Amino acid sequence: MLTIESMQAFIEAYAARLEELCAVLDDLDNRIGDGDHGTNMARGFRTAADRTASGTFQDLGALCQTVAMALLSSVGGASGPLYATAFMRFAQSWNVCTHVDYAKLATGVAAALEGLRARGKAEVGEKTMIDVWTPAADAIAAHPDETGLREAVSRATNAALATRDIAATKGRAAYLGARSVGTCDPGSISSAMFFEELADAIAGGVTKTTWQTSAL
Amino acid sequence: MADVSIVVVSHSRQLGEGLVKLLRQLAPGVDLHQAAGLGEELGTDATAVAAALQQCPETNDILVFFDLGSAAMNAEMALELTPQSVAGRTHIVDAPLVEGAVAAAVAARSRLPVADVIQQAEAARTVPKILS
Numbered sequence: 001m002l003t004i005e006s007m008q009a010f011i012e013a014y015a016a017r018l019e020e021l022c023a024v025l026d027d028l029d030n031r032i033g034d035g036d037h038g039t040n041m042a043r044g045f046r047t048a049a050d051r052t053a054s055g056t057f058q059d060l061g062a063l064c065q066t067v068a069m070a071l072l073s074s075v076g077g078a079s080g081p082l083y084a085t086a087f088m089r090f091a092q093s094w095n096v097c098t099h100v101d102y103a104k105l106a107t108g109v110a111a112a113l114e115g116l117r118a119r120g121k122a123e124v125g126e127k128t129m130i131d132v133w134t135p136a137a138d139a140i141a142a143h144p145d146e147t148g149l150r151e152a153v154s155r156a157t158n159a160a161l162a163t164r165d166i167a168a169t170k171g172r173a174a175y176l177g178a179r180s181v182g183t184c185d186p187g188s189i190s191s192a193m194f195f196e197e198l199a200d201a202i203a204g205g206v207t208k209t210t211w212q213t214s215a216l
Numbered sequence: 217m218a219d220v221s222i223v224v225v226s227h228s229r230q231l232g233e234g235l236v237k238l239l240r241q242l243a244p245g246v247d248l249h250q251a252a253g254l255g256e257e258l259g260t261d262a263t264a265v266a267a268a269l270q271q272c273p274e275t276n277d278i279l280v281f282f283d284l285g286s287a288a289m290n291a292e293m294a295l296e297l298t299p300q301s302v303a304g305r306t307h308i309v310d311a312p313l314v315e316g317a318v319a320a321a322v323a324a325r326s327r328l329p330v331a332d333v334i335q336q337a338e339a340a341r342t343v344p345k346i347l348s
Contacts, residue, residue, distance in 0.1 A: 040259075069263065072261065072262040072263050072290075072293065072297075073261050073262075073263045073264075074254075075259070076227075076254040076257060076258065076259020076260065076261070077259060077286050078285060078286035078289055080259075080260075080261075080262070080286070080290065081262055081286065081289040081290050081292075081293040082289070084262070084293065085293065088296070119289055119292065119293070120289070171285065172284075172285070
């Protein structure tokens with residue numbers, strides 16, 4: 001069950017995780033992009049966490065909309081409008097809900113994925129966060145329960161690691177083309193962390209991956 | 217016929233301000249705005265783009281020019297943040313930032329129809345810059 005409190009806890013935990021792993025994400029992005037994914041994401045979700053911790057929210061719609069607007073005005077790179085789009089679709093899916101069950105969680109994640117595909121104009125296999133969000137959304141939709149959510153985390157993590165072998169055709173890494181092979185997509189890694197923290201906030205007991213630059 | 221406003225979206229505040237200054241000299245009287253940079257940092261901000269769109273006169277067609285990929289994404293995002301009465305008059309133009317905006321500003325100064333202004337901006341991509 002996702003509640004206003006667990007969503008607030010998720011945003012805080014994800015912000016803290018991004019701060020902790022900021023350098024790892026920046027290093028990855030330095031190899032195949034413009035080197036600021038960790039910095040941008042940490043700044044954006046810290047802004048979002050501060051705004052959501054201090055506010056009171058009638059429903060998950062209002063909370064997710066606040067997160068989206070915070071990300072838009074503080075992230076700066078492509079991850080700003082992308083993650084903001086995900087939260088805007090959450091807000092539309094969970095409007096007037098103070099809590100959502102696993103079925104509605106699945107609906108929201110599917111809507112977010114559709115939003116990301118439309119915003120980023122990317123498909124699976126192009127070394128983007130779509131590579132992670134797609135199997136995660138599929139896993140939750142196939143089993144809208146705690147097992148499905150844990151499966152989503154494991155599939156997200158594996159998919160993020162698998163982006164290492166893909167040549168980028170979208171985003172800043174596309175300038176490198178084949179030279180982007182051998183480095184994981186930073187947006188995919190931050191997405192895998194997203195699902196780890198989301199699942200941990202909802203169901204607890206998630207074993208979190210130790211992301212280390214040398215292995216990515 | 218509606219006039220055309222131009223909104224420059226860039227990761228760099230200096231680039232956005234500099235381009236608007238250039239356009240102002242080339243096409244005085246054309247309504248120009250910029251949404252560039254994220255404070256003093258490099259970046260684009262969809263809420264700033266949305267604010268710029270809403271500053272344009274309400275009868276004008278609005279052309280948005282952008283530098284790199286995520287600027288386009290934030291321009292699209294801005295359309296979701298503005299009322300349909302604004303978003304419906306806004307066109308995100310796929311053109312080189314400087315040459316496209318210059319071509320559009322000059323065409324807008326001549327009060328060409330918006331479709332022609334867009335066409336001239338898009339055509340800037342293939343106009344040679346060194347004449348042989």
